[in-house]
Amino acid sequence: MSRALAAAEGLATAWTAFYTRDLPAEVRERRRREIASDVWEHEHAALAAGEHAVAVAVDILLRVVRGMAADVLWGWSTLRGRGAGSPLTGRVVIMVNRLVIAAGVAVTAFLGVYFLANGFSIGFGAGGDQGELYPLYGIIEMVAGLLLLAGVGIGPRRPRLAVAAIAVGAVAISVTHVWLLVLNIPATIAVIGAAVWRMRSASRQEGPPATAAATS
Amino acid sequence: MRRKPGTLLPIELDILDAALTLRRRGEDEFHGFGIAQEVAASSERARGLTSHGTLYKALGRLEDAGLLESRWEDPTIAVEERRPPRRLYAVTGAGERAYHAARATTRAASTPARPRLEPS
Numbered sequence: 001m002s003r004a005l006a007a008a009e010g011l012a013t014a015w016t017a018f019y020t021r022d023l024p025a026e027v028r029e030r031r032r033r034e035i036a037s038d039v040w041e042h043e044h045a046a047l048a049a050g051e052h053a054v055a056v057a058v059d060i061l062l063r064v065v066r067g068m069a070a071d072v073l074w075g076w077s078t079l080r081g082r083g084a085g086s087p088l089t090g091r092v093v094i095m096v097n098r099l100v101i102a103a104g105v106a107v108t109a110f111l112g113v114y115f116l117a118n119g120f121s122i123g124f125g126a127g128g129d130q131g132e133l134y135p136l137y138g139i140i141e142m143v144a145g146l147l148l149l150a151g152v153g154i155g156p157r158r159p160r161l162a163v164a165a166i167a168v169g170a171v172a173i174s175v176t177h178v179w180l181l182v183l184n185i186p187a188t189i190a191v192i193g194a195a196v197w198r199m200r201s202a203s204r205q206e207g208p209p210a211t212a213a214a215t216s
Numbered sequence: 217m218r219r220k221p222g223t224l225l226p227i228e229l230d231i232l233d234a235a236l237t238l239r240r241r242g243e244d245e246f247h248g249f250g251i252a253q254e255v256a257a258s259s260e261r262a263r264g265l266t267s268h269g270t271l272y273k274a275l276g277r278l279e280d281a282g283l284l285e286s287r288w289e290d291p292t293i294a295v296e297e298r299r300p301p302r303r304l305y306a307v308t309g310a311g312e313r314a315y316h317a318a319r320a321t322t323r324a325a326s327t328p329a330r331p332r333l334e335p336s
Contacts, residue, residue: 012268030303034248035268037300041249042265044299059265067269074273 004057005043012039012064019075109152116145137176144172224318227274230259232315235307247302283311
């Protein structure tokens with residue numbers, strides 16, 4: 001198994017262990033085993049279809065991230081003894097996801113503009129005479145800023161490319177701000193991944209519920 | 217927000233639709249990833265595989281409502297195939313009726329009203 005797939009599988013397992021930790025043993029074990037099965041089936045079906053391991057890992061990661069709000073709400077309602085038929089309907093999930101979208105896009109766009117401006121400043125402005133590496137740092141920050149903005153811009157149409165652009169931008173920023181490495185890559189990918197995929201699926205969840213007379 | 221009894225959310229309708237499609241192909245039972253694939257392939261609304269959280273929450277709701285039933289597969293099969301055991305779901309009679317009722321309601325709601333003829 002590739003490192004990317006192992007990491008995606010590990011993240012899915014860790015997240016499931018986290019949000020099910022306080023649930024009754026039977027419910028907890030069922031959800032954990034179902035997710036383990038799903039991830040295994042996903043990996044093997046996609047690899048058998050000829051998909052690249054990294055693309056499969058990104059897909060698994062995005063499925064985890066996109067479902068986080070639903071997972072947490074399901075956990076809360078199960079703890080309160082309401083089970084999956086909770087009155088916390090899809091509308092609450094949509095509201096939480098919209099907040100995630102807004103926060104993710106706003107933070108990423110802000111960082112993009114900041115690094116673009118800061119890169120220009122230290123590369124060609126006030127910091128330009130403070131050392132021979134400053135112009136290089138400036139260019140790197142400008143490229144990183146552009147990648148973040150490009151990721152936000154193309155997110156709704158090309159989610160995979162957007163996540164890749166933002167990930168490369170985050171790595172580029174870490175060249176000039178090494179201490180950010182441990183934070184910016186997972187956080188940016190997670191937030192923007194959730195944001196762009198929720199945008200794509202928002203219309204699906206907002207569709208009018210159909211009446212099923214036979215169930216009432 | 218409290219959900220109106222007897223309603224199906226779009227994701228639930230998609231799952232039942234995909235499950236009944238699989239049944240017509242001779243697959244009476246399905247597992248989580250299998251239904252996610254079928255929903256992605258057949259639903260007009262779906263764009264990609266449904267997220268874990270949304271999928272399993274919806275499956276749970278359908279099972280609680282009696283529209284699906286589930287069981288763990290025979291563990292020896294999973295051992296032989298060297299994979300984790302699958303939770304297998306099947307649409308119940310109530311699930312099939314609910315699906316057809318919901319579809320009929322959706323069709324009726326989307327049928328345009330016949331234009332009224334004006335007396336000449």
